[in-house]
Amino acid sequence: MTTMRRRRLQVRRPLGLLAALAISAGALLSGLPAHADETTPASSDAPRVDLILDVSGSMRTADLDGKSRISVAQQSIDEVIDALPSETDFGIRTLGATYPGNDKSIGCKDTQQLFPIGKTNKVEAKTAVATLRPTGWTPIGLALRGAAQDLGTGQTTRRVVLITDGEDDCAPPDPCDVARELAAQGTHLVVDTLGLAHDDKTRQQLLCIANATGGTYTDVRTQDQLTGKVNQLVKESGDTYRITPAKTSGTDKCETAPVLNPGVYSDREKFAEHRVYRVPVKPGQELRASVSVSMDRAVARDYGVLLQATDPTGQELVRGTDAGSGRTDVASTGVRWSASGASATPAKGAGAAGAAGDQAVCLVVSNSFAPQPGVAADPGLPLELTVDVAAASPAPDGPAAGLGRGWVLLLVLTGAGLLTGLVFGWVARWRIAVWREN
Amino acid sequence: MMRTAIRFTAGALLALGLLPALAPAASAASPSPSPSGKGLAPATTAGTSFLTATTLAAGQEASVAASTGDYLYWAFPASEGQTDTVQVTVTLPPAAERHAPQTWTVELFDGLRRRQSCTAGPQNATAAPNTASVSIGCTLRQIRSWAEPWSGDPLPGTYYVRLTTTDADQQDLGLAAQVQLHVTAKGGPNDAQPEGGELKAPLVPPVNAGSTAAPGASGASGAPTAAAGAGPGTGRAAAPVEPKTHWYSDLFSGWNTRWFWTLGGGALAALAGVGGYTLTRHPHGRRPTPHPGSHH
Numbered sequence: 002m003t004t005m006r007r008r009r010l011q012v013r014r015p016l017g018l019l020a021a022l023a024i025s026a027g028a029l030l031s032g033l034p035a036h037a038d039e040t041t042p043a044s045s046d047a048p049r050v051d052l053i054l055d056v057s058g059s060m061r062t063a064d065l066d067g068k069s070r071i072s073v074a075q076q077s078i079d080e081v082i083d084a085l086p087s088e089t090d091f092g093i094r095t096l097g098a099t100y101p102g103n104d105k106s107i108g109c110k111d112t113q114q115l116f117p118i119g120k121t122n123k124v125e126a127k128t129a130v131a132t133l134r135p136t137g138w139t140p141i142g143l144a145l146r147g148a149a150q151d152l153g154t155g156q157t158t159r160r161v162v163l164i165t166d167g168e169d170d171c172a173p174p175d176p177c178d179v180a181r182e183l184a185a186q187g188t189h190l191v192v193d194t195l196g197l198a199h200d201d202k203t204r205q206q207l208l209c210i211a212n213a214t215g216g217t218y219t220d221v222r223t224q225d226q227l228t229g230k231v232n233q234l235v236k237e238s239g240d241t242y243r244i245t246p247a248k249t250s251g252t253d254k255c256e257t258a259p260v261l262n263p264g265v266y267s268d269r270e271k272f273a274e275h276r277v278y279r280v281p282v283k284p285g286q287e288l289r290a291s292v293s294v295s296m297d298r299a300v301a302r303d304y305g306v307l308l309q310a311t312d313p314t315g316q317e318l319v320r321g322t323d324a325g326s327g328r329t330d331v332a333s334t335g336v337r338w339s340a341s342g343a344s345a346t347p348a349k350g351a352g353a354a355g356a357a358g359d360q361a362v363c364l365v366v367s368n369s370f371a372p373q374p375g376v377a378a379d380p381g382l383p384l385e386l387t388v389d390v391a392a393a394s395p396a397p398d399g400p401a402a403g404l405g406r407g408w409v410l411l412l413v414l415t416g417a418g419l420l421t422g423l424v425f426g427w428v429a430r431w432r433i434a435v436w437r438e439n
Numbered sequence: 440m441m442r443t444a445i446r447f448t449a450g451a452l453l454a455l456g457l458l459p460a461l462a463p464a465a466s467a468a469s470p471s472p473s474p475s476g477k478g479l480a481p482a483t484t485a486g487t488s489f490l491t492a493t494t495l496a497a498g499q500e501a502s503v504a505a506s507t508g509d510y511l512y513w514a515f516p517a518s519e520g521q522t523d524t525v526q527v528t529v530t531l532p533p534a535a536e537r538h539a540p541q542t543w544t545v546e547l548f549d550g551l552r553r554r555q556s557c558t559a560g561p562q563n564a565t566a567a568p569n570t571a572s573v574s575i576g577c578t579l580r581q582i583r584s585w586a587e588p589w590s591g592d593p594l595p596g597t598y599y600v601r602l603t604t605t606d607a608d609q610q611d612l613g614l615a616a617q618v619q620l621h622v623t624a625k626g627g628p629n630d631a632q633p634e635g636g637e638l639k640a641p642l643v644p645p646v647n648a649g650s651t652a653a654p655g656a657s658g659a660s661g662a663p664t665a666a667a668g669a670g671p672g673t674g675r676a677a678a679p680v681e682p683k684t685h686w687y688s689d690l691f692s693g694w695n696t697r698w699f700w701t702l703g704g705g706a707l708a709a710l711a712g713v714g715g716y717t718l719t720r721h722p723h724g725r726r727p728t729p730h731p732g733s734h735h
Contacts, residue, residue: 264649335551422715
């Protein structure tokens with residue numbers, strides 16, 4: 002999709018230029034760029050990144066290459082702003098930037114939008130960042146909620162880059178719960194965290210936030226690492242922000258299950274829950290489905306996922322399964338299925354599928370995850386479902402048109418030829434001999 | 440007569456000599472794991488999920504700055520008959536910053552996110568706290584041209600690589616690591632099993648958002664191929680190169696080495712036949728009576 006848009010832009014630009022040249026003598030020149038702007042995709046279609054910078058008092062600590070954390074962060078952000086891709090909507094939010102006092106109730110509301118999300122004026126943005134001084138508290142949870150609001154809702158993936166040096170000292174709300182809550186809203190929000198301090202509590206909290214939203218965690222040791230990572234994240238969000246699954250909600254029974262067309266879907270599945278979806282498959286078509294269940298919280302060591310395709314009566318057609326143990330992000334599996342022969346089950350589930358000749362195949366997703374003690378069961382684990390219908394591939398007839406290969410074949414053919422030649426020759430000799438005798 | 444036989448023999452020898460020369464030409468016409476990506480710059484990104492996996496061209500490398508504990512995804516296309524090998528070298532964070540051994544694992548999945556077995560290569564390796572780097576790899580089974588829908592055999596289509604730190608001390612998570620990834624493929628469509636098998640559409644998953652039809656609505660699957668308005672090719676993951684189609688593609692399954700073997704065999708048989716016949720007519724290689732008519 003991105004390439005399509007780019008191509009369109011590339012076409013449009015030369016055209017716009019030509020038009021501008023043609024009318025350059027006239028006074029209408031100023032009108033043309035405006036027209037070109039109108040046809041470009043709306044800003045809501047651009048990749049959106051919000052950077053949350055911790056400006057709490059602890060950022061004064063000078064422990065990164067002999068420089069203070071805040072100065073390292075400021076310099077890195079300067080470089081990131083310089084390298085910002087032109088299509089990206091970028092904004093900055095701060096936490097703990099204004100209230101220097103000791104009153105927790107005030108200090109924990111201290112988060113502002115420093116620079117609104119949009120096409121960035123690089124000079125202004127850099128000036129705004131340069132004026133920041135380490136001041137107050139660390140309300141990470143609140144800042145995440147604020148960032149989610151700044152980014153707004155939409156169909157594309159939006160990214161939050163959180164740079165902080167300390168654990169949230171304002172819970173509740175616990176920032177990890179906030180992250181999970183934002184992820185469960187289905188707003189396609191990814192939080193990447195970068196930690197400037199190296200203590201266990203901070204690390205655990207930032208890992209938890211990253212895991213809950215499918216983001217990454219980086220332990221920052223040098224300024225280059227920080228700049229490189231943020232640049233990488235911004236670039237990545239520009240490359241992948243359009244890839245978002247459609248939200249759906251599976252049911253527990255096949256009759257009431259949502260009917261899915263080919264594409265990618267997201268859903269939530271609780272521990273030990275079954276979710277059912279339906280896909281109509283025409284005769285001569287092959288169903289392809291895959292499912293991934295993410296572990297966005299602490300689960301027991303061993304786990305598994307099962308994807309069953311059944312017919313509307315509950316008869317199993319095929320199953321895919323995967324199990325594992327240890328640290329991982331998703332457990333996934335997939336199935337292929339096509340009706341074996343046209344006569345096998347003609348229009349068996351026609352009534353359920355709607356169109357005549359279709360067979361409704363039910364996809365049942367189940368998991369064998371178990372929560373670790375004290376882990377919330379609600380909302381369910383993120384589930385991603387890919388559905389595709391392709392032409393069925395019948396069993397092959399055999400090698401190409403009965404042709405052969407290999408030295409044995411050559412030997413056999415040559416031998417047969419020789420034998421035939423000899424036989425014909427002898428027959429001819431015999432006939433001549435007989436003819437001469439007569 | 441003799442001269443004709445000699446001419447025949449020469450022709451056949453020529454044909455035989457051409458046989459091995461033609462065979463590779465035949466395979467070159469079909470999609471082959473040509474190192475087209477060799478000239479490409481290494482990819483510097485990795486995805487964080489199956490959906491966002493960074494696509495690598497055949498032979499393209501990836502060199503990515505990552506954090507310990509990241510889940511890194513790449514996708515590459517593979518076509519029938521290939522045997523793909525993924526090799527990963529991870530340059531670990533400085534030993535001074537690490538606390539405990541860490542295990543890195545590379546896993547391969549097909550286009551349906553089904554786990555694929557590795558036939559070779561240490562799929563995971565544990566690095567002691569003082570080692571500087573760790574090398575792991577995975578060799579897939581040979582990609583088959585066709586398999587029953589119920590089987591998990593590797594088929595042409597997208598393949599996903601996932602690199603994970605499967606075991607690490609929590610204190611070591613997030614530290615900077617450098618990852619080098621290299622995918623190589625050997626073999627081509629002529630080796631693909633079963634012969635004559637064909638997968639009508641490669642296992643390339645859609646990546647566009649789906650659209651839900653109301654349950655019970657008639658014509659729910661009206662146009663399943665045109666779902667979500669995504670154009671062909673835009674809503675798909677890494678796909679193998681489509682084989683070229685020719686005017687004769689529908690008439691027979693295409694040129695492959697079997698044609699040359701069989702044609703060569705036919706020519707040899709014809710020659711042997713003529714040779715055998717000549718042998719019986721002139722057992723000692725001499726002409727019994729010089730025929731003026733047969734001389735040409």
